[in-house]
Amino acid sequence: MKRMLMTSRYWVYALLAVTFMASCASSKKSASPHAYMTKQYKELKNVLNEAEVSIIRDSLKVIFPNNVLFASSSDELKPEIKPTFEHFADVLNKYNKTKILITGHTDSTGSSSYNRELSENRAKRAKDLLSEFKVNDDRMFTWGLADRHPIATNNTEEGKAKNRRVEFVILYEVKE
Template sequence: MTLPFVNLRNLLFLSAIALLASCAASKKSGSSHAYMKKQYKELKKALNDADVSIVEDSLKVIFPNHVLFATNSDVLKDEVRPTFTRFAEVLNKYDKTKILVTGYTDNTGTDQLNNALSEKRAVSGKQLLQENNVAADRMFTWGLGSRHPLATNETEEGRAKNRRIEFVILYNVQPENQ
């Protein structure tokens, strides 16, 4: 049962990449791959309690669920501020990237409320990075409501895992005529 779930998450990830198609390279460059791999290593070191992974030529960052949001809240908990400061330092060092911030909720509440709340959560993540000098024009937000849970919504622990934001980092390929 986990295999189809993984495929669905990969489909979502690929959809997010398509949303930022201006960042996707039609031909892969060795220098962009090396750039992203170097950024990956620094993120892994700076964010030791986050899940940092490489997917194709992009990076994905998911912070531990228990530190981000309370139920029905779009306010990031204060204890994440130092981690986001370290995150922003690495993002600022690697400014040839764009960042997609996706927000999620658990399944409590209506779809309409969850969709709005998930977008607000994504915006909160973007704003906290902006407070740490990550340029707003590098970031995009997307609220996905209670879709694509990481865990069951049948327990409080599972719902806490589903209240999250995820970051997809893409190399920003400039058109050749610029």
């Protein structure tokens, strides 16, 4: 079951990446999207101490743990995250050839409609804060995934805490 969940999660991310790339695609490509994304990855790794930053081909993934961003059952960002988001926004603004998908997640506690709304609101709050730091709204898209893609078990408090998160998928935008 766990393997199936992991596989389905990767398919969802792959589908999202293809969808975004298709929406951004043109007949011309930049000289080196990989080098561009690798450079951005290195900067994000240096700037974001509490986030998990990974590179997958020519896209980046940033996961902020819920305990850093939100109180339990809340979509209100903690005030102490603002300096980190300001640094995050600075890097996003510097590397403006990207689109950002912001996904909100919850644990399995609560009804599916409550979790869907909470995850959507978490993603929107993260987007709003990045907007305050001048990240262009046209580059950001939000999606609430509720409890559909857990990264840990929902049978323990520690696992639930890991599942309550916001993830950022940063994709290279091919421009004409």
